[in-house]
Amino acid sequence: MSNIKYILGLFEDPDDMMHGIDKLQENNISIYDVFTPMPIHGIDAKLGVKKSRLGIVAFICGITGTFTAFGMIYFMMVQDWPMNVGGKPNFAIPDFIPITFELTVLFCAFGMVGAFFFRNHLFPGRTPRVMELRATADRFVIAIDANKGFDSEKVDSLLKEAGAIEIKHNDRKYLSYE
């Protein structure tokens, strides 16, 4: 009993799982996390998931790209090696815009992908964190932190009532890959 860390309820049907979330929330049992093999509409609001901060990352990376590109072209075209192109001034802003735009997009895209992988432990060399393998295939999983003092029998019965086809009592958080 004491070495159970997480209770997992495995569902076959997303509607049953949503029903299970409602049941648990009605009984004031806080849900640690939910794992599903596909996105489910409305689940973020139900679980009170905070708004993603990926947008902030995107903005910071994008603005870095803007300044990098603009600074780079300014250095090349105005400071380092001024050239006469079609009689235009060296500091011809319209010419700078396409490159500035492209580097903004490039930095933004790479930064977002990197940040996403980093947050999700998906880099090569980082161990993937999976609480239940079948959540990546065909099971909808609700995880409950067992150390929060909930009556584990009550949790089990609530999950079963909602239609869980399997309930697991795990003594470690993540599966190991050894």
Place this chain on the structure above:
Amino acid sequence: MGAHQHSYNFSEQFNFSGKAKILSIVGIIIGIAVVAYGFLSGNSERTFLNLLLMSYYFTCVCAAGLFFLAIQFVAQAGWSAALLRVPQSFARVLPFASIVLVIIVAAGLFSHNLYHWNSPEEAANFSSSKAFYLTPLFFLSRLVIFLTAYSVLGMVITKLSTNEDLHGGLSSYKKSIKYSAIFLVIFGFTTPLWAFDTIMSLEAEWFSTMFGWYNFAAMWVSGLAAITVTLILLKKAGYLGWINDNHFHNLGQFVFGFSIFWTYIWFAQFLLIYYANMPEETVYFYKRLEGFYMPLFWLNLIINFMSPVLILMSRDAKRKTNMLLVVCIILLCGHWLDYYIMIMPGTLGEAAGFGIIEIGTIIGFVGLFAFSVLTSLSKVSLAPKNHPFLEESLNHHI
């Protein structure tokens, strides 16, 4: 979340009466009075240019409604099914708008107030290929053929939707996809020519291959903004209970995205001409970047690019209908300015202005648009109740 748990009345019809009707009729009367004043006070060229601007704008918005419809059918989109009646009402007004545009273009052409390539002394300036392209008969027949094709396909597509209401089934939907695809092909190839003829040939010495797409982008953004404004106002008047924040969010994304698309095309046209620096091309921007039009030129970019980017960027702004309404109205004004900058510098030049003729024509055409669109909207139910994706649209969530 199960199907058919809603209690909406899809047979609900828009009741066009009261304040909306009176205001739109007053608008039309003001417009007619101002146009008459414009001709009588000896400003016939300026009046014609304003009539051309507004009738082109009017036709473009209606054509954009039809384009919206066609895209939804070809993409087999589900989210938009519940709001399709509004773009359909635009499409149903397209034949009328086209007639208005053709009459104004023809009258301007033959009275020598528009299209100076038609005057004998200027025609000699063109190379022979352009002279052939810009003969009144060929010019007008192109315009008539294009607009007839759009209008007929628009009538077919909207008619299929009303048939679907009566008979149900999938056959109307499948036919709509077919006609929409035909329309998109025709529209895609002919809108640039439509823009070249109607607007670009006002300054027939100058040309830009980007001009057609530039006009298409302006048309599409202003059409989307007009659809959104109509929907928000209908919703505020208590109709369309089934349209929610998610649908407005999608429309907001459309308006936001295509404002950036418009800027992209605008800049593509500007940069190429700036960079190549050929006198016969730069003359167009010289007129706009120096002197009288300079503030308007930059204001155009601020209104049509900066305002949607800065205001509509966040998710909340797209979901707050008041915010979306304000941005869409700003964009509708902004694209008026956009057309103004396309039309006026090469024709009236420094003699252009913003006075009673401009304001009166705008009011007149806004009234005409409201009157014709709302009349056509009031003739059918506000939701295509047998649309195969209606249920999906009601449960749309992003």
